[in-house]
Amino acid sequence: MDVVFLSRLQFAAATMFHFLFVPLTLGLSVMVAYMETKYVRTGDKLYLSMTKFWGKLFLINFAVGVVTGITLEFQFGTNWSRYSEYVGDIFGSLLAIEATTSFFLESTLLGVWVFGWKKLSKKAHATVMWLVAIAGTLSSVWILLANGWMQHPVGYVLRNGRAELESFWAVATNKFGILEFFHTVSGAYVLSAFFVMGISAYHLLKKQHVEFFHRSFKIALVFGLASSIFVAAIGDTHGVHVSEVQPAKLAAMESHWETTTRAPIHMFAIPDEENERNLIEIGSIPGLLSLLGFHDINAEVIGLRDIPRDERPPVLLTFISFRVMVGLGTLFILLTLYGIIRRNRLLESTNYLKIMLFSLPLPYIAIELGWVLAEVGRQPWIVYGLMRTSDAASPIAASQVLVSLIGFIVVYGLLGAIGFYLIATHARKGPMEPETA
Amino acid sequence: MEAALQSIWFFLWGLLWAVFFMTDGFDFGVGTLLPFLGKDDTEKRMMINAIGPLWDGNEVWLITAGGVTFAAFPAVYALMFSSLYTPLLLILFALIIRGVSFEFRGKVESETWKKVWDACIFVGSAAPAVLFGVAFANIFQGLPFDGTGYHGNFIALLNPYGLLGGILFLLLFLVHGALWLTIRVSGALQQRADAAANKLWFVLAAVAVAFLIATYFYTPIYHNYLSSPVLLLVPLITVAALFGIKLLLAKQNYFKAWFSSALTIVSATFFCIIGLYPNLFPSNLDTAFSLTAHNASASHLTLTVMLVVVLLFIPLVIGYQLWAYFMFSDKVTMDVLAEEEAY
Numbered sequence: 001m002d003v004v005f006l007s008r009l010q011f012a013a014a015t016m017f018h019f020l021f022v023p024l025t026l027g028l029s030v031m032v033a034y035m036e037t038k039y040v041r042t043g044d045k046l047y048l049s050m051t052k053f054w055g056k057l058f059l060i061n062f063a064v065g066v067v068t069g070i071t072l073e074f075q076f077g078t079n080w081s082r083y084s085e086y087v088g089d090i091f092g093s094l095l096a097i098e099a100t101t102s103f104f105l106e107s108t109l110l111g112v113w114v115f116g117w118k119k120l121s122k123k124a125h126a127t128v129m130w131l132v133a134i135a136g137t138l139s140s141v142w143i144l145l146a147n148g149w150m151q152h153p154v155g156y157v158l159r160n161g162r163a164e165l166e167s168f169w170a171v172a173t174n175k176f177g178i179l180e181f182f183h184t185v186s187g188a189y190v191l192s193a194f195f196v197m198g199i200s201a202y203h204l205l206k207k208q209h210v211e212f213f214h215r216s217f218k219i220a221l222v223f224g225l226a227s228s229i230f231v232a233a234i235g236d237t238h239g240v241h242v243s244e245v246q247p248a249k250l251a252a253m254e255s256h257w258e259t260t261t262r263a264p265i266h267m268f269a270i271p272d273e274e275n276e277r278n279l280i281e282i283g284s285i286p287g288l289l290s291l292l293g294f295h296d297i298n299a300e301v302i303g304l305r306d307i308p309r310d311e312r313p314p315v316l317l318t319f320i321s322f323r324v325m326v327g328l329g330t331l332f333i334l335l336t337l338y339g340i341i342r343r344n345r346l347l348e349s350t351n352y353l354k355i356m357l358f359s360l361p362l363p364y365i366a367i368e369l370g371w372v373l374a375e376v377g378r379q380p381w382i383v384y385g386l387m388r389t390s391d392a393a394s395p396i397a398a399s400q401v402l403v404s405l406i407g408f409i410v411v412y413g414l415l416g417a418i419g420f421y422l423i424a425t426h427a428r429k430g431p432m433e434p435e436t437a
Numbered sequence: 438m439e440a441a442l443q444s445i446w447f448f449l450w451g452l453l454w455a456v457f458f459m460t461d462g463f464d465f466g467v468g469t470l471l472p473f474l475g476k477d478d479t480e481k482r483m484m485i486n487a488i489g490p491l492w493d494g495n496e497v498w499l500i501t502a503g504g505v506t507f508a509a510f511p512a513v514y515a516l517m518f519s520s521l522y523t524p525l526l527l528i529l530f531a532l533i534i535r536g537v538s539f540e541f542r543g544k545v546e547s548e549t550w551k552k553v554w555d556a557c558i559f560v561g562s563a564a565p566a567v568l569f570g571v572a573f574a575n576i577f578q579g580l581p582f583d584g585t586g587y588h589g590n591f592i593a594l595l596n597p598y599g600l601l602g603g604i605l606f607l608l609l610f611l612v613h614g615a616l617w618l619t620i621r622v623s624g625a626l627q628q629r630a631d632a633a634a635n636k637l638w639f640v641l642a643a644v645a646v647a648f649l650i651a652t653y654f655y656t657p658i659y660h661n662y663l664s665s666p667v668l669l670l671v672p673l674i675t676v677a678a679l680f681g682i683k684l685l686l687a688k689q690n691y692f693k694a695w696f697s698s699a700l701t702i703v704s705a706t707f708f709c710i711i712g713l714y715p716n717l718f719p720s721n722l723d724t725a726f727s728l729t730a731h732n733a734s735a736s737h738l739t740l741t742v743m744l745v746v747v748l749l750f751i752p753l754v755i756g757y758q759l760w761a762y763f764m765f766s767d768k769v770t771m772d773v774l775a776e777e778e779a780y
Contacts, residue, residue, distance in 0.1 A: 063540035067533040077518025088511020089735045096504030104754045108494035115490040164736040394519035
């Protein structure tokens with residue numbers, strides 16, 4: 001096993017693990033801030049205990065998310081030093097701006113929120129949570145602009161043997177990054193809504209803390225419906241942009257081999273990368289790929305055969321990730337729509353509640369697969385069209401990376417197990433205070 | 438003009454590391470002292486809650502120092518972190534385990550559970566303290582790399598001067614942490630923290646002297662001072678601040694003693710940074726390959742954009758962090774521990 005492969009595995013393990021926790025941080029912070037604001041406005045103690053209960057789950061989740069984020073910033077230097085040296089002028093500055101403008105605010109104020117219940121006025125305390133939520137969102141703007149630059153580099157000039165910044169404005173307004181931001185953050189909101197609905201469903205099924213969880217469920221339901229629709233809509237726009245700037249990713253997403261106009265989408269297909277075709281294609285809808293990719297049913301879509309073999313991403317993984325993500329995304333809209341219809345009869349809708357309980361992990365799968373699609377689909381490039389992943393790794397010994405990779409798996413495996421165990425036990429225990437609604 | 442901008446960034450880079458050592462330093466110290474000063478669970482919780490609201494914000498200085506190295510000196514970021522692969526990953530794993538320990542520790546009512554996380558807090562605080570010292574001491578000496586790459590390994594970093602640097606950092610942070618405790622806890626625990634700071638101060642002073650002498654023999658740090666002796670004012674401030682700790686501690690003026698310790702750490706860092714200038718990552722094989730503020734910097738535009746960002750936002754960060762510090766500079770009482778949110 002070579003350094004590039006091991007470093008890729010390590011980065012994938014570290015980011016995918018980190019991203020098990022980030023989306024809930026993004027979405028739950030907003031919901032907790034909303035609950036606390038409701039408490040401040042109405043004085044209703046139930047909102048206070050909702051703030052505290054969901055806030056506690058938020059904090060356990062945040063702890064794992066934040067510590068695993070630290071390694072990511074440093075891994076570019078440890079494992080991808082050639083990449084770092086080549087693009088640090090642009091990529092590095094986005095990470096530095098993230099820390100300076102957003103992460104400081106989030107981390108400092110979260111400490112204030114946790115320990116400041118008696119030190120701040122109610123209003124100030126709720127404001128602090130809003131600032132935490134806003135800072136987290138701002139963080140993701142910069143991180144996704146950084147990723148967006150890897151997907152679609154803009155605003156640079158090749159000089160002194162590296163990519164140098166030419167227009168900060170172009171980098172900061174990169175359409176790819178901005179679309180990624182809206183898609184990722186709304187996906188994170190969907191995940192957080194399903195988290196709250198899943199846990200609420202558990203208690204509602206047991207008929208305990210009914211008012212508490214009924215209210216929580218309804219807040220999450222509205223949040224979830226709006227964000228599932230938004231994430232799909234922005235995903236569509238994002239897809240059009242991908243078609244334009246990353247034709248190889250689009251072709252791999254759909255396992256589309258032959259360049260054609262009126263390109264079809266196959267409801268079911270099995271890609272055969274060796275022979276550059278699909279083994280099976282069932283339920284082809286002509287023109288749908290052209291329509292989705294270019295919003296024009298007659299548009300020409302480049303097939304993988306017209307892309308050199310060494311510039312194609314792994315087709316099967318890209319193809320499956322996209323399918324499952326879109327399928328799940330559709331399901332989320334249906335589930336939340338149905339929930340809206342049943343919102344005042346939730347307690348009787350035991351089957352629906354059961355479905356929502358067991359749907360809790362689904363947005364996690366969808367959001368991880370979204371990243372697999374984005375990152376695997378970008379291969380073989382680390383910066384699309386500019387630098388190959390195989391040219392980007394550090395000149396270090398494979399054994400070093402192997403040891404650290406094992407370390408990551410063991411430490412993160414344990415952390416993940418303990419983190420989710422604690423979230424689950426505290427979620428099952430329900431709110432601490434007796435209801436005083 | 439270009440050289441001036443690069444030099445500004447060199448010292449900003451140093452400043453970020455100095456502030457990181459000054460802030461996260463005391464919570465490394467408290468974490469390391471945890472098994473020695475906390476006699477029972479209540480005292481241990483007092484210690485943890487004394488840094489509870491602040492450690493996370495402190496750690497962001499590390500993220501920012503790393504990010505700024507990446508942005509302003511990409512070649513340094515690339516070579517430094519890939520060369521120091523093993524110690525850096527050990528630091529990161531330690532910080533990961535430490536960070537979750539605070540959150541996890543109180544979440545299950547079990548003696549064994551708490552003991553495990555106490556051990557993690559200890560290791561996760563002591564290890565980074567020592568390893569940062571080892572890493573920086575080796576940077577001051579220069580590292581074995583040339584045009585063909587890095588030729589060192591982790592064991593070679595544990596040379597006498599490197600280890601001395603590790604011990605010095607640990608002691609600086611231990612004293613700094615003990616002083617923080619004298620501010621935030623009371624009763625017997627406070628007295629123990631006071632006594633610990635007093636005793637550790639003598640060890641620190643002895644190691645500091647040894648380090649200053651060893652620095653002369655092992656590193657070129659003094660060169661810049663010999664060419665412009667006025668700079669010696671910086672190490673003089675360090676020495677004065679170090680003595681200030683002892684004097685203020687004797688008067689039980691804990692706030693001022695802690696500030697004196699903060700000044701010691703910042704000026705000690707600057708003593709080394711000034712001596713290092715303009716090198717960021719010097720080679721001890723052939724100085725032609727040393728990475729400096731001038732041959733390893735980002736483009737003019739990036740340095741300018743980043744300077745604007747830093748000048749706008751870092752004062753803001755300092756502002757709200759000071760606000761948080763003053764909010765949490767009072768005593769950790771039993772009432773605080775009884776709160777649902779306390780660690």
